[in-house]
Amino acid sequence: MKVSKLYAPTLKESPSDADVLSYQMLVRAGMIRKLSSGTYSYLPLGYRVIRKIEQIVREEMDAIDSQESLLPILLPAELWKESGRWEKFGPEMFRLKDRNTREYCLGPTHEEAFTDLIKNELSSYKQLPLSIYQIQNKYRDEIRPRFGLIRGKEFIMKDAYTFDRDEASLKESYAKMWEAYDRVFERCGLKVMVAEGDSGAMGGSASHEFIAFSEVGETRLVFCPACDYASTDESAVVKLAYAIEEDAMEVEKVHTPKVTTIEDLEKFFKIEGHRFAKSLVYKVLDTIVVAMIPGNRNVNEIKLINHLGVAEHDMQLASDDDIKSVLGSIPGFVGPMLSEEVLTNDKVRLLVDSRITQIPNLIVGANERDYHLKGVQYGRDFTGEVVEDLLMVEEHDVCPTCGKPLAIDYGNEVGNIFQLGDKYSRSLHATFLDENGKENYFVMGSYGIGISRTLAAIVDQHSNDRGIVWPDSVTPYGVMVTVVNTKDAAQAELGESIYTLLKDEGIDVLLDDRKMAAGKKFADADLFGIPYRITVGRKAKEGIVEVKDRHLDEMVDVDVQDVVALIKSKLQ
Amino acid sequence: MKVSKLYAPTLKESPSDADVLSYQMLVRAGMIRKLSSGTYSYLPLGYRVIRKIEQIVREEMDAIDSQESLLPILLPAELWKESGRWEKFGPEMFRLKDRNTREYCLGPTHEEAFTDLIKNELSSYKQLPLSIYQIQNKYRDEIRPRFGLIRGKEFIMKDAYTFDRDEASLKESYAKMWEAYDRVFERCGLKVMVAEGDSGAMGGSASHEFIAFSEVGETRLVFCPACDYASTDESAVVKLAYAIEEDAMEVEKVHTPKVTTIEDLEKFFKIEGHRFAKSLVYKVLDTIVVAMIPGNRNVNEIKLINHLGVAEHDMQLASDDDIKSVLGSIPGFVGPMLSEEVLTNDKVRLLVDSRITQIPNLIVGANERDYHLKGVQYGRDFTGEVVEDLLMVEEHDVCPTCGKPLAIDYGNEVGNIFQLGDKYSRSLHATFLDENGKENYFVMGSYGIGISRTLAAIVDQHSNDRGIVWPDSVTPYGVMVTVVNTKDAAQAELGESIYTLLKDEGIDVLLDDRKMAAGKKFADADLFGIPYRITVGRKAKEGIVEVKDRHLDEMVDVDVQDVVALIKSKLQ
Structure with a gap:
């Protein structure tokens, strides 16, 4: 194919919406x-x-x-x-x-x-x-x-x-x-x-x-x-287990003004993140689902969806209104110690990640603005539907197969x-x-x-800052022949003859025969990503062309006699 | 491909909805x-x-x-x-x-x-x-x-x-x-x-x-x-012209009870079909369009649509109600001599095929049940929008290029x-x-x-009563090898070896290796429509197979040595 006929409008700049x-x-x-x-x-x-x-x-x-x-x-x-x-x-x-x-x-x-x-x-x-x-x-x-x-x-x-x-x-x-x-x-x-x-x-x-x-x-x-x-x-x-030896304390209500994030809580209570229990509230069809997990972890919503047996689009985060009206709680301060009426409502489910049951003296939301509860024990103070694993994996969690840290x-x-x-x-x-x-x-x-x-x-895997470098197996054309100066008869003729020789060998080849500045042609050649390039320039008269192997980022002068054989060997 | 693995469920009978x-x-x-x-x-x-x-x-x-x-x-x-x-x-x-x-x-x-x-x-x-x-x-x-x-x-x-x-x-x-x-x-x-x-x-x-x-x-x-x-x-x-020499008569209303089709009219008036003018009524968007053509011809709706410059789905035949209320006429008796009020209504258009203007003493519907008018003259008694050609072509119409009859x-x-x-x-x-x-x-x-x-x-063009016969250029496989009796080791082995030889030559080949009655295999081979068939049967022991060329409907015994060459020559 001759580039003068090819429909491939190249752009100098990326479009503004190109996010990858x-x-x-x-x-x-x-x-x-x-x-x-x-x-x-x-x-x-x-x-x-x-x-x-x-x-x-x-x-x-x-x-x-x-x-x-x-x-x-x-x-x-x-x-x-x-x-x-x-x-x-x-x-x-x-x-x-x-x-x-x-x-x-x-x-x-x-x-x-x-x-x-x-x-x-x-x-x-x-x-x-x-x-x-x-x-x-x-x-x-x-x-x-x-x-x-x-x-x-x-x-x-x-x-x-x-x-x-x-x-x-x-x-x-x-x-x-x-x-x-x-x-x-x-x-x-x-x-x-x-x-x-x-x-x-x-x-x-x-x-x-x-x-x-x-x-x-x-x-x-x-x-x-x-x-x-x-x-x-x-x-x-997520293979994670806690073995914390600590006597059970009594439940105590603590005033925690302006303490909202887990980091705030860690500072305020001077204790590690996993000792808090985070309660996330979802609306799933007509039910409100509270999911409790260790405070320093993220919930894996896919696991939650699979556990509930619903479709992805059936689940959203609950609204503040739902948290207030259905749970009788306060957004940001939701905890498991809800009223009896709420806990017996069959449109409310309290799911508890199994790790929560292993942590004594939990700190949880008090369902009241600016208050948390400490000394809360699973089993004694609340119970829920225990789910083996609701957690999103983190770097350095242990491998479920061999126990080494994950990457x-x-x-x-x-x-x-x-x-x-x-x-x-x-x-x-x-x-x-x-x-x-x-x-x-x-x-x-x-x-x-x-x-x-x-x-x-x-x-994504085969580009450099100038353009794509196609693997030979999928490249749109195997070879690109660029005539530097199309007005130079020797260059134009040599380009054309190499193009024809390669085509006759059954090789997919592009010939850049456009009458335009060489710089623009080289830039397009980079963008097109053709792995092997033959540049026909000043040495055309001497029967010498330049062959570039973009995989190796290597350029060599080659005698015209040898160029087809060289390209064929590279394309094997 | 081996037919035992091929997913191609054949049917003895055509499905009931197969209309072609x-x-x-x-x-x-x-x-x-x-x-x-x-x-x-x-x-x-x-x-x-x-x-x-x-x-x-x-x-x-x-x-x-x-x-x-x-x-x-x-x-x-x-x-x-x-x-x-x-x-x-x-x-x-x-x-x-x-x-x-x-x-x-x-x-x-x-x-x-x-x-x-x-x-x-x-x-x-x-x-x-x-x-x-x-x-x-x-x-x-x-x-x-x-x-x-x-x-x-x-x-x-x-x-x-x-x-x-x-x-x-x-x-x-x-x-x-x-x-x-x-x-x-x-x-x-x-x-x-x-x-x-x-x-x-x-x-x-x-x-x-x-x-x-x-x-x-x-x-x-x-x-x-x-x-x-x-x-x-x-x-x-449609190149059609009338040159009828006849003096203009006066308009006369004729009682035509039970005379509805053109054939009835021909008998009743004892005159040829083209001397009547048929008026077809369409609803086109918000307009009623009356199209007048010679009584023995059919209107070409595409020409009508193109003349009106509308889309196909914008035009339907008018309802009886429209004919009555908008035209003040009677379905089956519509004619061009409508009331002044109707003729000046800009939501009514009267289109007249040019041939109508060439026919003197037309017989037309009287816009009254069981009545026609005769002696009607275009120009004198009514006028309309003359359209060069609104007719559907018929066999024996003259060729617009050379004037000979069309087929x-x-x-x-x-x-x-x-x-x-x-x-x-x-x-x-x-x-x-x-x-x-x-x-x-x-x-x-x-x-x-x-x-x-x-x-x-x-x-459609390449089937006979037993099945398709694919042109070599598009056939799904070039050759089908049928082993008549797969329990006969000689047949099975020979079939397999011919199959392999053909595959090695780059020929697309099917091997019917199924353990079933030969009759069913032959019937399937006919249905599949593979142009060249090699049947490996009783003569397998002697190294003889049967080659059928379905294009020629010709069957020959061939020595196994020659079969690949024969098939290759046929597939050229």
């Missing part, structure tokens, strides 16, 4: 453009990378006998009502009606649709296991689309589904998919960590997330440098794999007959790769 | 399934054909320097409001809102989106012409989805757009695209006719449709066997090309600077190929 590096780089390189909040257009260079990523995914799916298909994006509501997710998905699902007022959504994922597809047609154990996938746009009505391609309303996904006869066979399908994912991300040049995921919303038994490291990643990763444990912070089990890193989820079990086959009545003619529910798995996210993640 | 051959064949072959009215899932075999068609389109687009991109499906309403099509598209557009009540549609076409994409970034004449395309799902909320993939709510399209500096350059871009389309359809094995199209809704100056012949096609094609004229019936110009055929539109001019660049203010620094509107073209329709059209 990958988005800045892709926009500046003329590879993507935002159409509206959370929706993006892929321009020719950007789309070539998308197609290369898709092709890698396709090859690795085919290699594990997963079969490509394509299902509708427009999905009828009935399917989702059968599985119970029409309600559960909440406002994140784009919904619409046709002219006959029939309801649809734009598929955010396709468990129901694939289960419906194979239902009654995949009927014998002999046909199992089946692995099937598609590459397609997916839709989520994000409350705050951000980070460019990382969190959009419309994005490209590969989603695969497996149908097995039992759990043991599912585990094999799951392992094969995991290995395929490892190969996909490796071939894309991505460094990823596989973390235990939260499978709450999907309703399965186990799941893992493939997280591409990124300083600006939106996922907080917890991992153990000593063993192979890794998890998202949402899913990490924290950041990244973006580019893939996920779920063992679903029979949740969907059961709700949609999808069964097969086994050897004995007995009906069984399929045991399912579901597996996603964010294609557009992978593009962003690659840019 | 292509849909029946694709469903029976396990290639597509309906999810809901107008939406379809592509199963692995069907999707392989889709991808092969896409690849042919891609290669031909690339060959004319059109660049692939991908724009959102979810399009913001603002763009469509700017172009005026938010209203104009009417109920055919799927519309939805996000959680912030922002309005979107699911793109039915992308003129606005591409114009917006290049606006302000494609800024110089030096960058022109630009040709850019995408392959993507498109959406239309069809009132009656039918004919399987031919008329669905969701379908796969290639849509391309060109941006030129002037009309002359647009014509060159248009011609290149036309030639590329010819090559695409030829490579897909499709017989198509290129017909003049109606460009009303797109708002351009010229357009052509590529119609794949089909006995059950929904498009009625008019063509001239004597010259190269061809048109859709909607667009065909009729049927087909399905698989491609269309439009010269749009500056309709969209003007309404969206998209301009470039010419050599003199002067701002100009882009002159645009838009070009579609229905990928999923092409699939259906190929099946």
